[in-house]
Amino acid sequence: MPRKPVARDAVLDAFEELLIGVGERAATLDAVAKRAGVSKGGLLYHFPNKEALIAAMLERLDSLAGEDIALMAAAPEGAATYFIRTSLWSGSPMDRSFLAASRLAEVAHVEARRRFAAIQQQWLDLIAADVGSGMAKAVLYMGDGLYLNAMWEGGPASSADGRQGDVEVLLAAVERLRG
Amino acid sequence: MPRKPVARDAVLDAFEELLIGVGERAATLDAVAKRAGVSKGGLLYHFPNKEALIAAMLERLDSLAGEDIALMAAAPEGAATYFIRTSLWSGSPMDRSFLAASRLAEVAHVEARRRFAAIQQQWLDLIAADVGSGMAKAVLYMGDGLYLNAMWEGGPASSADGRQGDVEVLLAAVERLRG
DNA sequence: GTCTATAATGGGATAGAC
DNA sequence: GTCTATCCCATTATAGAC
Numbered sequence: 001m002p003r004k005p006v007a008r009d010a011v012l013d014a015f016e017e018l019l020i021g022v023g024e025r026a027a028t029l030d031a032v033a034k035r036a037g038v039s040k041g042g043l044l045y046h047f048p049n050k051e052a053l054i055a056a057m058l059e060r061l062d063s064l065a066g067e068d069i070a071l072m073a074a075a076p077e078g079a080a081t082y083f084i085r086t087s088l089w090s091g092s093p094m095d096r097s098f099l100a101a102s103r104l105a106e107v108a109h110v111e112a113r114r115r116f117a118a119i120q121q122q123w124l125d126l127i128a129a130d131v132g133s134g135m136a137k138a139v140l141y142m143g144d145g146l147y148l149n150a151m152w153e154g155g156p157a158s159s160a161d162g163r164q165g166d167v168e169v170l171l172a173a174v175e176r177l178r179g
Numbered sequence: 180m181p182r183k184p185v186a187r188d189a190v191l192d193a194f195e196e197l198l199i200g201v202g203e204r205a206a207t208l209d210a211v212a213k214r215a216g217v218s219k220g221g222l223l224y225h226f227p228n229k230e231a232l233i234a235a236m237l238e239r240l241d242s243l244a245g246e247d248i249a250l251m252a253a254a255p256e257g258a259a260t261y262f263i264r265t266s267l268w269s270g271s272p273m274d275r276s277f278l279a280a281s282r283l284a285e286v287a288h289v290e291a292r293r294r295f296a297a298i299q300q301q302w303l304d305l306i307a308a309d310v311g312s313g314m315a316k317a318v319l320y321m322g323d324g325l326y327l328n329a330m331w332e333g334g335p336a337s338s339a340d341g342r343q344g345d346v347e348v349l350l351a352a353v354e355r356l357r358g
Numbered sequence: 359g360t361c362t363a364t365a366a367t368g369g370g371a372t373a374g375a376c
Numbered sequence: 377g378t379c380t381a382t383c384c385c386a387t388t389a390t391a392g393a394c
Contacts, residue, residue: 005359007359007360022287023285023286023287024204024286025203025204025286028386028387028388029387029388029389030386030387030388038360038361039360039361039362040361040362040388040389041360041361041362041363041390041391042359042360042361044388044389044390045359045360045361046359048389049388049389050387050388050389103285105331106202106282106285106286107202107203107204107282107285107286108201108202108205113331113332116331117331117332120328120331134348134351135348135351135352135355137345137348137349138321138348138349138351138352140324141320141321141322141323141324141325141327141328141345141349142317142320142321142324143320143324144320144323144324144327144328145319145320145321145322145323145324145327146320147327148320148323148324148326148327149299149320149323151285152284152292152295152296152299153292153296166316166320169313169314169316169317170316170317170320172313172314172317173314173317173356176314176355176356177352177355177356184377186377186378207368207369207370208369208370208371209368209369209370217378217379218378218379218380219370219371219379219380220372220373220378220379220380220381221377221378221379222378223370223371223372224377224378224379225377227371228370228371229369229370229371359394360393360394361392361393361394362391362392362393362394363390363391363392363393364389364390364391364392365388365389365390365391366387366388366389366390367386367387367388367389368385368386368387368388369384369385369386369387370383370384370385370386371382371383371384371385372381372382372383372384373380373381373382373383374379374380374381374382375378375379375380375381376377376378376379376380
């Protein structure tokens with residue numbers, strides 16, 4: 001079994017952290033290398049160009065999203081409730097991966113947008129099975145809106161605590177829409 | 180009464196169009212000048228640097244948002260219904276201005292985020308007066324989610340027609356939450 | 359496998375002609 | 377008021393040493 005070099009994962013982690021923390025524009029190869037504790041040359045040994053770095057990050061997102069979908073499908077409180085609760089930043093690897101990828105989707109990165117659409121569709125299907133197809137999109141969009149506002153507010157760090165009340169409001173709304 | 184040069188408005192329009200169409204990263208001064216049909220030097224006569232260009236765009240957003248808030252407050256169908264309906268891209272100057280500014284908010288532009296927060300708060304207040312404070316955020320976030328998904332889908336052009344059905348779903352949801 | 363140069367490109371901004 | 381020419385710097389990427 002081939003063992004991936006640790007530097008590789010450190011670089012991916014650093015890239016995600018920078019995308020989330022300082023935005024796409026400032027997540028340069030220089031900054032990523034510095035944060036990961038490797039030289040730029042070392043970074044480019046593992047990822048021959050920036051697109052390769054992005055592709056690897058999106059692969060990781062797909063893998064984590066698959067795990068999340070499975071958890072959502074098996075959630076005892078129901079898929080819709082699970083979805084709303086997890087729309088808020090919790091710092092999980094999935095959260096980080098998703099948020100980092102969203103920075104790329106925002107600047108019109110085609111592949112990032114494609115993956116997002118696929119994940120959204122899977123979420124929608126599970127929510128529809130839970131609350132009915134009529135109101136599924138309403139629930140999906142509520143969660144997305146919560147996510148969007150947390151991001152606009154100024155990054156994930158500040159938002160988690162302040163928006164817990166919003167989650168309760170949305171959960172109450174979900175109950176009214178259920179059926 | 181001083182008459183603003185036409186080139187100035189052409190530059191602002193071009194900047195908005197590029198932000199929406201190709202993203203923040205590709206909306207360079209070169210690209211803006213070319214699209215507006217002026218030279219880079221000509222552009223920099225009207226806007227001494229890129230921040231000045233952004234500031235002028237945000238001023239226009241504020242002005243248009245003020246008009247929209249007034250329409251929403253006076254809407255006969257109610258603020259919540261008006262809000263959901265207008266969450267979908269219609270190509271109005273307000274839509275363009277809002278979307279362009281959101282490209283800046285996405286890359287963590289501080290002033291753009293500040294303006295957004297202010298507009299969101301005004302929307303929330305009007306929705307709360309319409310459907311009650313308990314469910315106001317649910318309605319606000321539904322509209323925001325609709326907006327976010329239309330953007331992820333690949334720009335405004337493709338989304339307007341395909342998401343009209345989503346608007347009907349959300350309007351039905353608003354009726355269930357009202358009261 | 360990781361480093362230090364360094365090349366090549368492109369974006370923001372200035373100077374000065376017209 | 378608009379243009380061309382040019383400078384400076386950041387960023388991506390390459391070459392080759394260790």
